[in-house]
Amino acid sequence: MLEVEGIHTYYGLSHILFDVSLKVSRGEIACLLGRNGAGKSTTMKSIMGLTPPRQGTISFKGKSVMGKKPYQLARLGIGYVPDDRRVFADLTVGDNLEISERRSGDSATWTKESVYDFFEALGHIDHRKAGLLSGGEQQMLTIARALMTNPEFLLLDEPTEGLAPMVVKTLEEQIGKLKDRGLTVLLAEQNQKVALNLSDQGYVIDRGMIRYHGSIDDLRDNEEVRKKYLLV
Amino acid sequence: METGQTITFAAFANQFLVGLSRAMILFIVSSGMSFVLGVLRVPNVAHGSLYMIGAFSAFSISTFLGGGTMGFWVALILSPFVVALVSLIAERALFCHLYEREHLMLLLFTFALMLILGDLVKLTWGAEYRSFMAPLTFRGSIPVLGSSFPKYNLFLLVVGPLVAIGLWLFTNKTKIGKIARAAAVDREMVGAMGINVSWVFAFAFVLGCFLAGLGGALVAPTISIAIGMDHDIIMEAFLIVTIGGLGNMWGAMLGSLIFGLTLSFGVLFLPQFAIAFPYIAVGVILIWRPTGMLKSVW
Numbered sequence: 001m002l003e004v005e006g007i008h009t010y011y012g013l014s015h016i017l018f019d020v021s022l023k024v025s026r027g028e029i030a031c032l033l034g035r036n037g038a039g040k041s042t043t044m045k046s047i048m049g050l051t052p053p054r055q056g057t058i059s060f061k062g063k064s065v066m067g068k069k070p071y072q073l074a075r076l077g078i079g080y081v082p083d084d085r086r087v088f089a090d091l092t093v094g095d096n097l098e099i100s101e102r103r104s105g106d107s108a109t110w111t112k113e114s115v116y117d118f119f120e121a122l123g124h125i126d127h128r129k130a131g132l133l134s135g136g137e138q139q140m141l142t143i144a145r146a147l148m149t150n151p152e153f154l155l156l157d158e159p160t161e162g163l164a165p166m167v168v169k170t171l172e173e174q175i176g177k178l179k180d181r182g183l184t185v186l187l188a189e190q191n192q193k194v195a196l197n198l199s200d201q202g203y204v205i206d207r208g209m210i211r212y213h214g215s216i217d218d219l220r221d222n223e224e225v226r227k228k229y230l231l232v
Numbered sequence: 233m234e235t236g237q238t239i240t241f242a243a244f245a246n247q248f249l250v251g252l253s254r255a256m257i258l259f260i261v262s263s264g265m266s267f268v269l270g271v272l273r274v275p276n277v278a279h280g281s282l283y284m285i286g287a288f289s290a291f292s293i294s295t296f297l298g299g300g301t302m303g304f305w306v307a308l309i310l311s312p313f314v315v316a317l318v319s320l321i322a323e324r325a326l327f328c329h330l331y332e333r334e335h336l337m338l339l340l341f342t343f344a345l346m347l348i349l350g351d352l353v354k355l356t357w358g359a360e361y362r363s364f365m366a367p368l369t370f371r372g373s374i375p376v377l378g379s380s381f382p383k384y385n386l387f388l389l390v391v392g393p394l395v396a397i398g399l400w401l402f403t404n405k406t407k408i409g410k411i412a413r414a415a416a417v418d419r420e421m422v423g424a425m426g427i428n429v430s431w432v433f434a435f436a437f438v439l440g441c442f443l444a445g446l447g448g449a450l451v452a453p454t455i456s457i458a459i460g461m462d463h464d465i466i467m468e469a470f471l472i473v474t475i476g477g478l479g480n481m482w483g484a485m486l487g488s489l490i491f492g493l494t495l496s497f498g499v500l501f502l503p504q505f506a507i508a509f510p511y512i513a514v515g516v517i518l519i520w521r522p523t524g525m526l527k528s529v530w
Contacts, residue, residue, distance in 0.1 A: 050420060099425065
Protein backbone atom coordinates (compact mmCIF):
# COMPACT_ATOMS: atom_id res chain seq x y z
CA MET A 1 0.00 0.00 0.00
CA LEU A 2 2.81 2.39 0.92
CA GLU A 3 6.27 2.19 -0.60
CA VAL A 4 9.07 4.46 0.44
CA GLU A 5 12.16 4.08 -1.72
CA GLY A 6 15.53 5.58 -0.80
CA ILE A 7 14.39 8.92 0.59
CA HIS A 8 16.77 11.60 1.81
CA THR A 9 15.27 14.35 3.94
CA TYR A 10 16.88 17.55 5.17
CA TYR A 11 16.03 20.26 7.67
CA GLY A 12 17.67 23.23 6.01
CA LEU A 13 21.28 22.14 5.57
CA SER A 14 21.06 19.25 8.04
CA HIS A 15 20.81 15.85 6.41
CA ILE A 16 18.38 13.85 8.58
CA LEU A 17 17.24 10.76 6.66
CA PHE A 18 19.67 8.69 4.60
CA ASP A 19 18.31 6.37 1.96
CA VAL A 20 15.28 5.29 4.01
CA SER A 21 13.13 2.61 2.38
CA LEU A 22 10.13 0.82 3.77
CA LYS A 23 7.05 -0.96 2.58
CA VAL A 24 3.71 -1.46 4.29
CA SER A 25 1.15 -3.86 2.82
CA ARG A 26 -2.60 -3.37 3.02
CA GLY A 27 -4.15 -4.45 6.31
CA GLU A 28 -0.97 -4.77 8.33
CA ILE A 29 0.66 -2.81 11.10
CA ALA A 30 4.32 -2.04 10.52
CA CYS A 31 6.36 -0.47 13.27
CA LEU A 32 9.26 1.89 13.01
CA LEU A 33 11.32 1.51 16.15
CA GLY A 34 14.11 3.79 17.20
CA ARG A 35 15.50 5.91 19.98
CA ASN A 36 14.76 9.57 20.48
CA GLY A 37 16.15 11.54 17.56
CA ALA A 38 16.68 8.45 15.39
CA GLY A 39 14.52 9.83 12.56
CA LYS A 40 11.12 8.25 13.23
CA SER A 41 9.12 11.48 13.24
CA THR A 42 11.02 12.86 10.24
CA THR A 43 10.16 9.70 8.32
CA MET A 44 6.49 10.15 9.21
CA LYS A 45 6.59 13.83 8.25
CA SER A 46 8.34 13.01 4.99
CA ILE A 47 5.57 10.57 4.06
CA MET A 48 2.90 13.14 5.00
CA GLY A 49 4.57 15.82 2.87
CA LEU A 50 5.32 18.05 5.86
CA THR A 51 9.08 17.80 5.31
CA PRO A 52 9.26 16.65 1.70
CA PRO A 53 12.28 14.48 0.89
CA ARG A 54 14.78 15.87 -1.61
CA GLN A 55 15.57 12.50 -3.13
CA GLY A 56 13.85 9.13 -3.42
CA THR A 57 10.25 8.19 -4.13
CA ILE A 58 7.12 7.61 -2.11
CA SER A 59 4.15 5.83 -3.61
CA PHE A 60 0.74 5.20 -2.13
CA LYS A 61 -1.68 2.64 -3.57
CA GLY A 62 0.68 2.21 -6.53
CA LYS A 63 0.92 5.88 -7.48
CA SER A 64 3.73 8.29 -6.80
CA VAL A 65 2.77 10.93 -4.25
CA MET A 66 6.03 12.87 -4.41
CA GLY A 67 5.48 16.62 -4.35
CA LYS A 68 1.92 16.32 -3.09
CA LYS A 69 0.88 18.66 -0.30
CA PRO A 70 -0.31 17.32 3.08
CA TYR A 71 -3.96 18.14 2.36
CA GLN A 72 -3.80 16.21 -0.93
CA LEU A 73 -2.27 13.20 0.84
CA ALA A 74 -4.99 13.35 3.49
CA ARG A 75 -7.60 13.36 0.72
CA LEU A 76 -5.93 10.32 -0.85
CA GLY A 77 -6.50 8.46 2.41
CA ILE A 78 -3.49 9.02 4.65
CA GLY A 79 -4.27 9.97 8.23
CA TYR A 80 -1.59 11.58 10.37
CA VAL A 81 -1.23 11.50 14.14
CA PRO A 82 1.76 13.63 15.18
CA ASP A 83 3.94 12.75 18.15
CA ASP A 84 3.33 16.08 19.85
CA ARG A 85 -0.48 15.70 19.47
CA ARG A 86 -1.16 19.23 18.32
CA VAL A 87 -4.86 19.28 19.11
CA PHE A 88 -6.59 22.54 18.20
CA ALA A 89 -6.46 23.76 21.80
CA ASP A 90 -9.00 26.59 21.53
CA LEU A 91 -11.66 24.39 19.97
CA THR A 92 -13.80 21.88 21.84
CA VAL A 93 -13.35 18.14 21.40
CA GLY A 94 -16.45 18.08 19.21
CA ASP A 95 -15.19 20.95 17.05
CA ASN A 96 -11.79 19.29 16.61
CA LEU A 97 -13.60 16.29 15.16
CA GLU A 98 -16.14 18.27 13.16
CA ILE A 99 -13.59 20.31 11.25
CA SER A 100 -11.61 17.17 10.38
CA GLU A 101 -14.62 15.29 9.02
CA ARG A 102 -14.18 14.07 5.49
CA ARG A 103 -16.78 11.62 4.27
CA SER A 104 -15.49 8.65 2.31
CA GLY A 105 -18.83 7.64 0.85
CA ASP A 106 -18.86 4.00 1.95
CA SER A 107 -20.82 2.59 4.85
CA ALA A 108 -17.77 1.98 7.02
CA THR A 109 -17.21 5.72 7.20
CA TRP A 110 -16.20 7.25 10.54
CA THR A 111 -18.56 9.82 11.96
CA LYS A 112 -18.48 11.73 15.23
CA GLU A 113 -20.87 9.17 16.70
CA SER A 114 -18.84 6.14 15.64
CA VAL A 115 -15.63 7.81 16.86
CA TYR A 116 -17.30 8.41 20.25
CA ASP A 117 -18.34 4.75 20.31
CA PHE A 118 -14.73 3.82 19.64
CA PHE A 119 -13.23 6.22 22.21
CA GLU A 120 -16.00 6.36 24.78
CA ALA A 121 -14.05 8.72 27.04
CA LEU A 122 -14.18 11.43 24.36
CA GLY A 123 -17.96 11.25 24.09
CA HIS A 124 -18.26 12.47 27.68
CA ILE A 125 -16.13 15.56 27.06
CA ASP A 126 -17.54 16.70 23.73
CA HIS A 127 -17.86 20.31 24.93
CA ARG A 128 -14.51 20.57 26.71
CA LYS A 129 -11.76 22.65 25.14
CA ALA A 130 -9.04 20.41 23.74
CA GLY A 131 -6.32 22.41 25.47
CA LEU A 132 -7.75 21.39 28.85
CA LEU A 133 -7.60 17.64 28.27
CA SER A 134 -5.20 15.20 29.93
CA GLY A 135 -2.37 13.71 27.88
CA GLY A 136 -4.28 10.48 27.34
CA GLU A 137 -7.44 12.28 26.27
CA GLN A 138 -5.47 14.48 23.88
CA GLN A 139 -3.86 11.42 22.35
CA MET A 140 -7.25 9.80 21.85
CA LEU A 141 -8.46 13.02 20.29
CA THR A 142 -5.57 13.19 17.81
CA ILE A 143 -6.25 9.62 16.72
CA ALA A 144 -9.99 10.30 16.61
CA ARG A 145 -9.39 13.45 14.57
CA ALA A 146 -7.32 11.51 12.05
CA LEU A 147 -10.04 8.83 11.86
CA MET A 148 -12.59 11.52 11.00
CA THR A 149 -10.69 12.07 7.74
CA ASN A 150 -11.65 8.45 6.95
CA PRO A 151 -8.15 7.25 6.11
CA GLU A 152 -7.18 3.90 4.68
CA PHE A 153 -3.69 4.30 6.02
CA LEU A 154 -2.69 5.76 9.36
CA LEU A 155 0.66 7.28 10.34
CA LEU A 156 0.80 6.95 14.12
CA ASP A 157 3.76 8.76 15.59
CA GLU A 158 4.56 7.64 19.14
CA PRO A 159 0.98 7.46 20.39
CA THR A 160 2.00 6.13 23.81
CA GLU A 161 4.71 8.65 24.57
CA GLY A 162 4.46 10.15 28.05
CA LEU A 163 1.25 8.33 28.97
CA ALA A 164 0.42 6.36 32.12
CA PRO A 165 0.66 2.53 31.78
CA MET A 166 -3.12 2.09 32.08
CA VAL A 167 -3.74 4.59 29.28
CA VAL A 168 -1.05 2.94 27.14
CA LYS A 169 -2.83 -0.39 27.56
CA THR A 170 -6.18 1.07 26.48
CA LEU A 171 -4.62 2.76 23.47
CA GLU A 172 -2.84 -0.43 22.50
CA GLU A 173 -6.14 -2.28 22.48
CA GLN A 174 -7.80 0.42 20.41
CA ILE A 175 -4.99 0.48 17.85
CA GLY A 176 -5.33 -3.29 17.54
CA LYS A 177 -9.04 -2.80 16.84
CA LEU A 178 -8.24 -0.32 14.07
CA LYS A 179 -6.35 -3.06 12.29
CA ASP A 180 -9.37 -5.35 12.69
CA ARG A 181 -11.45 -2.66 10.99
CA GLY A 182 -9.19 -2.83 7.96
CA LEU A 183 -6.86 0.10 8.56
CA THR A 184 -3.23 -0.14 7.56
CA VAL A 185 -0.89 1.44 10.08
CA LEU A 186 2.68 2.63 10.22
CA LEU A 187 3.46 2.96 13.90
CA ALA A 188 6.54 4.85 15.08
CA GLU A 189 7.41 3.85 18.63
CA GLN A 190 10.04 3.90 21.32
CA ASN A 191 7.93 1.59 23.42
CA GLN A 192 9.10 -1.84 22.21
CA LYS A 193 6.46 -3.73 24.14
CA VAL A 194 3.56 -1.97 22.46
CA ALA A 195 5.15 -2.13 19.01
CA LEU A 196 6.04 -5.82 19.26
CA ASN A 197 2.54 -6.70 20.51
CA LEU A 198 0.74 -4.89 17.73
CA SER A 199 2.86 -5.17 14.61
CA ASP A 200 3.26 -7.63 11.77
CA GLN A 201 6.66 -6.41 10.67
CA GLY A 202 9.27 -4.13 12.12
CA TYR A 203 11.82 -1.61 10.97
CA VAL A 204 14.58 -0.31 13.18
CA ILE A 205 15.90 3.16 12.48
CA ASP A 206 19.00 4.76 13.94
CA ARG A 207 20.74 8.01 12.99
CA GLY A 208 18.47 8.43 10.01
CA MET A 209 19.14 5.01 8.47
CA ILE A 210 17.11 1.83 8.45
CA ARG A 211 19.30 -0.68 10.32
CA TYR A 212 17.02 -3.69 10.41
CA HIS A 213 13.91 -4.98 8.73
CA GLY A 214 12.11 -8.25 9.37
CA SER A 215 9.00 -9.93 10.65
CA ILE A 216 7.98 -8.99 14.16
CA ASP A 217 8.80 -12.49 15.45
CA ASP A 218 12.32 -12.24 14.03
CA LEU A 219 12.77 -8.84 15.63
CA ARG A 220 11.47 -10.13 18.94
CA ASP A 221 14.04 -12.95 18.81
CA ASN A 222 16.88 -10.71 17.68
CA GLU A 223 18.07 -9.40 20.99
CA GLU A 224 21.33 -8.15 19.49
CA VAL A 225 19.60 -5.67 17.18
CA ARG A 226 17.22 -4.50 19.87
CA LYS A 227 20.08 -4.03 22.33
CA LYS A 228 22.27 -2.22 19.83
CA TYR A 229 19.71 0.22 18.42
CA LEU A 230 16.86 0.45 20.87
CA LEU A 231 18.19 0.30 24.41
CA VAL A 232 18.91 3.65 25.96
CA MET B 233 -13.26 77.48 35.04
CA GLU B 234 -14.73 77.43 31.60
CA THR B 235 -14.70 73.64 31.23
CA GLY B 236 -16.50 73.31 34.55
CA GLN B 237 -19.44 75.23 33.17
CA THR B 238 -19.75 73.17 30.00
CA ILE B 239 -19.57 69.69 31.47
CA THR B 240 -23.18 68.98 32.25
CA PHE B 241 -24.64 65.50 32.45
CA ALA B 242 -26.20 66.04 29.02
CA ALA B 243 -22.85 66.96 27.49
CA PHE B 244 -21.21 64.01 29.20
CA ALA B 245 -23.88 61.59 27.98
CA ASN B 246 -23.70 63.05 24.50
CA GLN B 247 -19.93 62.66 24.28
CA PHE B 248 -20.23 59.14 25.63
CA LEU B 249 -22.62 58.20 22.83
CA VAL B 250 -20.50 59.97 20.21
CA GLY B 251 -17.48 58.03 21.47
CA LEU B 252 -19.42 54.78 21.36
CA SER B 253 -20.58 55.33 17.79
CA ARG B 254 -17.03 56.19 16.69
CA ALA B 255 -15.88 53.03 18.49
CA MET B 256 -18.33 50.97 16.43
CA ILE B 257 -16.71 52.09 13.15
CA LEU B 258 -13.28 51.46 14.64
CA PHE B 259 -14.41 48.02 15.78
CA ILE B 260 -15.78 46.99 12.40
CA VAL B 261 -12.54 47.99 10.67
CA SER B 262 -10.13 46.70 13.31
CA SER B 263 -11.98 43.39 13.81
CA GLY B 264 -11.38 42.71 10.11
CA MET B 265 -7.71 43.52 10.50
CA SER B 266 -7.52 41.43 13.65
CA PHE B 267 -9.14 38.47 11.89
CA VAL B 268 -6.61 38.56 9.06
CA LEU B 269 -3.79 39.02 11.54
CA GLY B 270 -5.01 36.10 13.62
CA VAL B 271 -5.43 33.63 10.79
CA LEU B 272 -2.72 34.66 8.33
CA ARG B 273 -0.36 36.19 10.89
CA VAL B 274 0.10 39.17 8.62
CA PRO B 275 -0.72 42.76 9.47
CA ASN B 276 -2.57 43.89 6.36
CA VAL B 277 -1.14 47.35 5.75
CA ALA B 278 -3.58 47.79 2.84
CA HIS B 279 -6.55 47.43 5.19
CA GLY B 280 -6.98 51.22 5.35
CA SER B 281 -6.95 51.48 1.56
CA LEU B 282 -9.74 48.92 1.36
CA TYR B 283 -11.69 50.95 3.91
CA MET B 284 -11.19 54.00 1.65
CA ILE B 285 -12.38 52.02 -1.39
CA GLY B 286 -15.46 51.05 0.64
CA ALA B 287 -16.26 54.72 1.20
CA PHE B 288 -15.64 55.77 -2.43
CA SER B 289 -17.64 52.80 -3.72
CA ALA B 290 -20.55 53.79 -1.49
CA PHE B 291 -20.39 57.30 -3.00
CA SER B 292 -20.31 55.97 -6.58
CA ILE B 293 -23.06 53.38 -6.15
CA SER B 294 -25.31 55.87 -4.40
CA THR B 295 -24.63 58.54 -7.05
CA PHE B 296 -25.33 56.02 -9.82
CA LEU B 297 -28.68 55.21 -8.24
CA GLY B 298 -29.52 58.89 -7.80
CA GLY B 299 -29.00 58.94 -4.04
CA GLY B 300 -31.97 58.71 -1.70
CA THR B 301 -32.88 55.94 0.67
CA MET B 302 -32.57 53.24 -1.94
CA GLY B 303 -29.15 54.53 -3.05
CA PHE B 304 -27.96 54.51 0.54
CA TRP B 305 -28.99 50.96 1.34
CA VAL B 306 -27.80 49.48 -1.93
CA ALA B 307 -24.47 51.30 -1.54
CA LEU B 308 -24.12 50.14 2.04
CA ILE B 309 -24.75 46.53 1.07
CA LEU B 310 -22.80 46.43 -2.20
CA SER B 311 -19.68 48.41 -1.22
CA PRO B 312 -18.27 45.75 1.12
CA PHE B 313 -18.72 43.22 -1.69
CA VAL B 314 -16.85 45.48 -4.11
CA VAL B 315 -14.00 45.61 -1.60
CA ALA B 316 -14.20 41.85 -1.06
CA LEU B 317 -13.93 41.33 -4.82
CA VAL B 318 -10.88 43.59 -5.08
CA SER B 319 -9.23 41.73 -2.22
CA LEU B 320 -10.12 38.32 -3.67
CA ILE B 321 -8.47 39.25 -6.97
CA ALA B 322 -5.35 40.51 -5.20
CA GLU B 323 -5.24 37.42 -2.99
CA ARG B 324 -5.73 34.78 -5.70
CA ALA B 325 -3.61 36.50 -8.34
CA LEU B 326 -0.65 37.48 -6.18
CA PHE B 327 -0.86 37.09 -2.42
CA CYS B 328 -1.54 33.33 -2.31
CA HIS B 329 1.78 32.59 -4.03
CA LEU B 330 3.63 34.02 -1.05
CA TYR B 331 2.19 31.82 1.73
CA GLU B 332 5.16 29.47 1.63
CA ARG B 333 7.59 32.38 1.82
CA GLU B 334 8.75 34.38 4.81
CA HIS B 335 6.26 36.59 6.62
CA LEU B 336 8.24 39.63 5.64
CA MET B 337 7.29 38.98 2.01
CA LEU B 338 3.61 38.96 2.93
CA LEU B 339 3.99 42.18 4.87
CA LEU B 340 5.81 43.83 1.96
CA PHE B 341 3.07 42.65 -0.37
CA THR B 342 0.36 44.32 1.70
CA PHE B 343 2.47 47.48 1.74
CA ALA B 344 2.77 47.37 -2.07
CA LEU B 345 -0.96 46.72 -2.30
CA MET B 346 -1.60 49.82 -0.19
CA LEU B 347 0.41 51.96 -2.60
CA ILE B 348 -1.23 50.44 -5.68
CA LEU B 349 -4.76 50.77 -4.27
CA GLY B 350 -4.07 54.35 -3.19
CA ASP B 351 -3.09 55.26 -6.76
CA LEU B 352 -6.03 53.35 -8.22
CA VAL B 353 -8.39 55.33 -6.00
CA LYS B 354 -6.76 58.55 -7.20
CA LEU B 355 -7.11 57.45 -10.84
CA THR B 356 -10.71 56.36 -10.44
CA TRP B 357 -12.17 59.03 -8.19
CA GLY B 358 -9.67 61.88 -8.44
CA ALA B 359 -8.41 63.99 -5.56
CA GLU B 360 -11.63 65.94 -4.84
CA TYR B 361 -13.71 65.54 -1.73
CA ARG B 362 -16.83 63.45 -2.16
CA SER B 363 -19.86 63.08 0.00
CA PHE B 364 -22.33 60.31 0.56
CA MET B 365 -25.57 61.34 2.19
CA ALA B 366 -27.46 59.28 4.69
CA PRO B 367 -31.17 58.93 3.87
CA LEU B 368 -33.62 61.42 5.34
CA THR B 369 -34.62 58.96 8.07
CA PHE B 370 -31.09 59.10 9.46
CA ARG B 371 -30.54 62.85 9.09
CA GLY B 372 -30.92 65.26 11.96
CA SER B 373 -30.89 64.54 15.66
CA ILE B 374 -33.14 63.18 18.34
CA PRO B 375 -33.09 64.04 22.03
CA VAL B 376 -31.22 61.48 24.10
CA LEU B 377 -30.55 61.94 27.83
CA GLY B 378 -31.12 65.65 27.65
CA SER B 379 -29.09 66.46 24.58
CA SER B 380 -29.59 66.03 20.87
CA PHE B 381 -27.82 63.09 19.31
CA PRO B 382 -27.38 62.44 15.54
CA LYS B 383 -29.73 59.74 14.33
CA TYR B 384 -27.07 58.25 12.09
CA ASN B 385 -24.80 57.68 15.08
CA LEU B 386 -27.60 55.75 16.76
CA PHE B 387 -27.77 53.61 13.63
CA LEU B 388 -24.03 52.94 14.03
CA LEU B 389 -24.64 51.91 17.63
CA VAL B 390 -27.00 49.24 16.35
CA VAL B 391 -24.81 48.03 13.46
CA GLY B 392 -21.61 47.65 15.55
CA PRO B 393 -23.00 45.05 17.99
CA LEU B 394 -24.76 43.27 15.10
CA VAL B 395 -21.41 42.88 13.32
CA ALA B 396 -19.82 41.66 16.57
CA ILE B 397 -22.55 39.06 17.05
CA GLY B 398 -22.34 38.01 13.40
CA LEU B 399 -18.59 37.63 13.58
CA TRP B 400 -18.82 35.68 16.83
CA LEU B 401 -21.44 33.35 15.37
CA PHE B 402 -19.33 32.91 12.26
CA THR B 403 -16.10 32.01 14.10
CA ASN B 404 -17.77 29.86 16.75
CA LYS B 405 -20.71 28.22 15.06
CA THR B 406 -19.74 27.62 11.43
CA LYS B 407 -17.36 24.95 10.20
CA ILE B 408 -15.32 27.37 8.10
CA GLY B 409 -15.06 29.74 11.07
CA LYS B 410 -13.78 26.95 13.30
CA ILE B 411 -11.34 25.87 10.60
CA ALA B 412 -10.06 29.45 10.40
CA ARG B 413 -9.52 29.47 14.18
CA ALA B 414 -7.67 26.18 13.99
CA ALA B 415 -5.55 27.44 11.07
CA ALA B 416 -4.66 30.50 13.14
CA VAL B 417 -2.96 28.23 15.66
CA ASP B 418 -1.63 25.33 13.59
CA ARG B 419 -1.96 25.64 9.83
CA GLU B 420 0.20 22.56 9.21
CA MET B 421 -2.15 20.26 11.14
CA VAL B 422 -5.18 21.76 9.44
CA GLY B 423 -3.55 20.82 6.13
CA ALA B 424 -2.85 17.31 7.42
CA MET B 425 -6.61 16.96 8.06
CA GLY B 426 -7.21 17.29 4.31
CA ILE B 427 -8.13 20.98 4.32
CA ASN B 428 -6.63 23.23 1.66
CA VAL B 429 -5.26 25.94 3.91
CA SER B 430 -4.65 28.28 0.99
CA TRP B 431 -8.42 28.65 0.51
CA VAL B 432 -8.95 29.09 4.23
CA PHE B 433 -6.47 31.96 4.09
CA ALA B 434 -8.18 33.42 1.03
CA PHE B 435 -11.49 33.30 2.81
CA ALA B 436 -10.10 34.90 5.98
CA PHE B 437 -8.37 37.63 3.98
CA VAL B 438 -11.49 38.44 1.97
CA LEU B 439 -13.71 38.44 5.07
CA GLY B 440 -11.32 40.81 6.84
CA CYS B 441 -11.29 43.12 3.82
CA PHE B 442 -15.09 42.91 3.57
CA LEU B 443 -15.24 44.36 7.08
CA ALA B 444 -12.85 47.16 6.05
CA GLY B 445 -15.21 47.93 3.16
CA LEU B 446 -18.24 47.85 5.45
CA GLY B 447 -16.49 50.24 7.85
CA GLY B 448 -15.68 52.57 4.95
CA ALA B 449 -19.26 52.56 3.67
CA LEU B 450 -20.67 53.13 7.16
CA VAL B 451 -18.36 56.01 7.96
CA ALA B 452 -18.89 57.69 4.57
CA PRO B 453 -22.02 59.73 5.52
CA THR B 454 -20.23 61.18 8.55
CA ILE B 455 -17.06 62.46 6.85
CA SER B 456 -15.72 63.97 3.64
CA ILE B 457 -14.58 61.06 1.51
CA ALA B 458 -11.06 61.85 0.35
CA ILE B 459 -7.60 60.52 -0.38
CA GLY B 460 -5.72 60.15 2.89
CA MET B 461 -8.60 58.73 4.94
CA ASP B 462 -6.80 55.39 4.71
CA HIS B 463 -3.77 56.64 6.65
CA ASP B 464 -5.72 57.79 9.69
CA ILE B 465 -7.68 54.59 10.09
CA ILE B 466 -4.77 52.21 9.52
CA MET B 467 -2.80 53.72 12.39
CA GLU B 468 -5.80 53.58 14.69
CA ALA B 469 -6.67 50.03 13.68
CA PHE B 470 -3.10 48.85 14.28
CA LEU B 471 -3.06 50.36 17.75
CA ILE B 472 -6.49 48.96 18.61
CA VAL B 473 -5.51 45.46 17.53
CA THR B 474 -2.25 45.72 19.46
CA ILE B 475 -3.82 46.83 22.74
CA GLY B 476 -6.74 44.43 22.35
CA GLY B 477 -4.65 41.30 21.79
CA LEU B 478 -3.60 40.20 18.31
CA GLY B 479 -6.29 38.24 16.53
CA ASN B 480 -8.79 38.54 19.38
CA MET B 481 -12.17 39.86 18.20
CA TRP B 482 -13.30 40.94 21.68
CA GLY B 483 -9.91 42.58 22.11
CA ALA B 484 -10.65 44.63 18.99
CA MET B 485 -13.99 45.62 20.54
CA LEU B 486 -12.37 46.60 23.84
CA GLY B 487 -9.58 48.49 22.09
CA SER B 488 -12.08 50.34 19.90
CA LEU B 489 -14.15 51.36 22.91
CA ILE B 490 -11.07 52.68 24.69
CA PHE B 491 -9.92 54.52 21.57
CA GLY B 492 -13.33 55.98 20.77
CA LEU B 493 -14.25 56.95 24.31
CA THR B 494 -10.91 58.49 25.30
CA LEU B 495 -11.02 60.68 22.19
CA SER B 496 -14.58 61.64 22.93
CA PHE B 497 -13.98 62.52 26.58
CA GLY B 498 -10.78 64.28 25.57
CA VAL B 499 -12.91 66.59 23.44
CA LEU B 500 -15.09 67.23 26.47
CA PHE B 501 -12.39 67.87 29.06
CA LEU B 502 -9.36 69.20 27.16
CA PRO B 503 -10.41 69.87 23.58
CA GLN B 504 -7.04 71.26 22.49
CA PHE B 505 -5.32 67.98 23.48
CA ALA B 506 -8.20 65.62 22.61
CA ILE B 507 -6.29 63.85 19.86
CA ALA B 508 -3.56 62.87 22.33
CA PHE B 509 -5.85 61.01 24.73
CA PRO B 510 -6.28 57.76 22.80
CA TYR B 511 -2.52 57.55 22.28
CA ILE B 512 -1.84 58.15 25.96
CA ALA B 513 -4.34 55.36 26.73
CA VAL B 514 -2.53 53.07 24.28
CA GLY B 515 0.81 53.88 25.95
CA VAL B 516 -0.54 53.17 29.43
CA ILE B 517 -2.14 49.90 28.34
CA LEU B 518 1.00 48.69 26.60
CA ILE B 519 3.11 49.44 29.69
CA TRP B 520 0.54 47.62 31.82
CA ARG B 521 0.01 44.70 29.43
CA PRO B 522 2.57 44.60 26.63
CA THR B 523 0.85 41.69 24.87
CA GLY B 524 -2.57 43.35 24.87
CA MET B 525 -5.51 43.26 27.23
CA LEU B 526 -7.03 40.00 26.05
CA LYS B 527 -5.40 36.76 24.97
CA SER B 528 -3.54 37.00 21.71
CA VAL B 529 -3.90 34.06 19.31
CA TRP B 530 -0.18 34.22 18.57
